[in-house]
Amino acid sequence: MAWRHSLRFRLALVYTLVALALITVIGLGVMTLLLRQMDAQFQTRLDERADTLAEAWLGGQQGLGKTPGGAGTYTMIVDEDGQVLAATPSLRQYEKAPFPFEGQRTVQLGGSSARTATRKLGGFGTLWVALPEDDLVAARQSATNALLLALLVTPVLMLVVGWGVGRRALAGLGEAADLADHIDPTRSVATLPLPAREDEVHRLLAALNRLLVRIEAVQAREKQLLGQIVHELGAPLTVLKASLARAADRTRDPEVVRAALVTDELTFTTQDLMQLARGHLEMKVAWHFIPASALRGRLDRLVPGTSFAGDWGGMLLCDPDRLTQALRNLLANARRAAGPEGTVSLTLEETADHVTFTVRDSGPGLPPELGERIFEPFVSGSGSSGLGLSVARQIAALHGGTLTAGNAPGGGAQFVLTLPGVALGDEEDEEPAGQPGTALSAP
Template sequence: MRLPAPGGALRRSRRRARRRLPPTPAGRIRRLRRRITLLFALVSALGLVGMAVLAVRADDASWRAQVDADLKLRTSEFAADLRYDEEGVLDYPDPREGGYDCPPVTLFTGAADRLTALASPHRPCLTVPASAASGLAAEAAREGDVVLATAPAANGHPLRLSAQPFAGQDTGNTDLVVVAAVDVSASLDDHERLTVLLTAACAVLVALSALSGRWLAGRAVRPALAALDQQEAFLADAAHDLRTPVTSMRLLAETGLRGEADGHEVLRRTLRQSTRMSELVDDLLTRARLMAGAVPLQREPLRLDQLVDAVVADTPARGHRVRVEAVPAVVLADPGLLRRAVTNLLGNALAHGHAPGEPADIGITVGADGTVAVDDAGPGIPPEQAQSLFERFHSGAGSSGLGLSITAWVAHAHGGSLTVQRSARGGARFLLRVPVQKRP
């Protein structure tokens, strides 16, 4: 006996375990997209199939009504040529003259239970079964009204027959019945072709509606997926950035409890770590609000050179040198966000724009074209890191990795840009550009 491979059983058990796991938020959103697509396709299919069924039935009723009307007209016209002479003898057309041939017409006479064919086609264009014609004539004679029926021809084609009774001379009884027949195979073929065409069209339209529904559902759930991605990015940022200061504060608290360090020094370092945590939380919240679009821009004219001077004056130098060269420049921007962007650039230069143990020498240049260039004499930025520098977690060691990302967002939100290149001082040169106010 052949035993099943253990690998297959393991894969099946893993699949069962995955099915038992609760769906992730992204999985629930994608499942909702599939359900919306299915519902859209189902509603479209019901509507299209319903209209197709109505169209097929209407076409079927239309061609049948047209055939029946033509048959009734044929029997009525034929009956109009029947005459009785003065002696009461029926005068009817000679079948050899061809008036009975196409569509074939048969004239029956007598009572309903013993009708006989008085005249029949001489050279008919199609063969009508005699039993079907006589049976329909007897039924019409009994009911005294037009009777319609369908019967197969000798070649298998479907025939439509019409029997119309007429009263004889000086009597109220039916003693004449005219039976006409027509081949309806062409009409049936046209009807079947229409049915096939409508079926194929419905299938194509349902497929197109399913694709359209999937596209529309994707557009509908895209904001939810984007919000979910932003939430996950925020949680990842918080976990990544808060882990280090929280660990440091925990170690400081344990050191203070054990009495292994001066209490004043422990408190000073704890205060520094808590200040850093506060700045991290502020950066995280700011980035989350920016990515979610919850920070509206309040553009107004402002002096870019004065804003840079104020940022430099409010930033503690701590032994570093910061020199500003500025010309008057009026830009149209949000004061709070632009101040945050310039502060982040200056803070980044103060933190990383110098060799370890040496003071930083930073130069800031404000141009009349709405540019702020921050040059430092640090190690610089490798070219391979320049493209990803403004993404989260790509700043230098010891920083949150969010400052440059926020600055880049502020620049792009104002229609400007943030670039980095090699500085003439040997370090990095960050160039922030925002639109200037157009003169009237």
């Protein structure tokens, strides 16, 4: 399964996006709160420094560049006229000059940003204090980098962890899907194994098992009903077929002959329906060793207008009735596709390993969109019931052979039915394979 179609990947991706959104919102909220607290603490520190210096000045301690200011603090005394009376050593260039930072909340000093505060000194003027914001800026940058790192690393970790956790949590679904792919609908419907933990996966698989049981019960009822219908049709069709055959022999009326052919068609259709109702496993094969020419004669009567090619002088090991049914279905479909004016041919080729029957017609060929679906029941490309090809493939499989479909190189459809060849040894080494026209076995 491609990763983009995986439920585990989609769940992991959803959880990752949700986690990313939560981390972004929570991280921004925490960082904003933290920075506000740091800013408030910095402002408190600045105010305390300004209050301490103002008290020291008013108390007679007028050494602005020394102990009261502390390291990293800028101070100046501004008189009532806006002239700088005194300043810390790093700001001596501003003494005896107009105060340059009037009304500025933040100033640049020594290449760094500094926040300012002022205090009144009574009749002496104003105390101006500036405190560098280097630590505050560094803290802001560190918090921003931490948030960006979390936003980059967390999605990757969440995706990997989510993929692993999802793979383990949904392992039961994967195993159930693998088992469901191997369920043979022609056999008894198998149930899916349930995980030990009764979670949502357990509930889903349990519901699927109940559905499979209901499907099997419905299929059984349908097969039973279909078998009863076919059984009820079989007896009247047999009588009708015999009566029309005798009437056709006596009168040679074309309409009666045509009606007899229609009863043959209905008889084979009921056989197909019966085989569909019984299923592949209930079919039996009665093996006979018969001349190929006998099979050819039966097919020639059932599907008039068929041209035969190849070597029909050998012997065949098969169930004559079922092989006739399979080939007749193929020839009838070919006749429908070719139309009254078209051609239908059956070629027999025999080797030491295989016996091959090839049916060709001059019709439009098989629809390419059907592919192997043409062998499914009730799927038809020629307007028939769609049972014939499905039954023919089942019969080929019962004989240990295969049935394939395609389009002939010269146009038209081509069906190839291949059976295992018959290898007979010397009489003193092996038991006789059987006499022509006698049953060998009925497994």
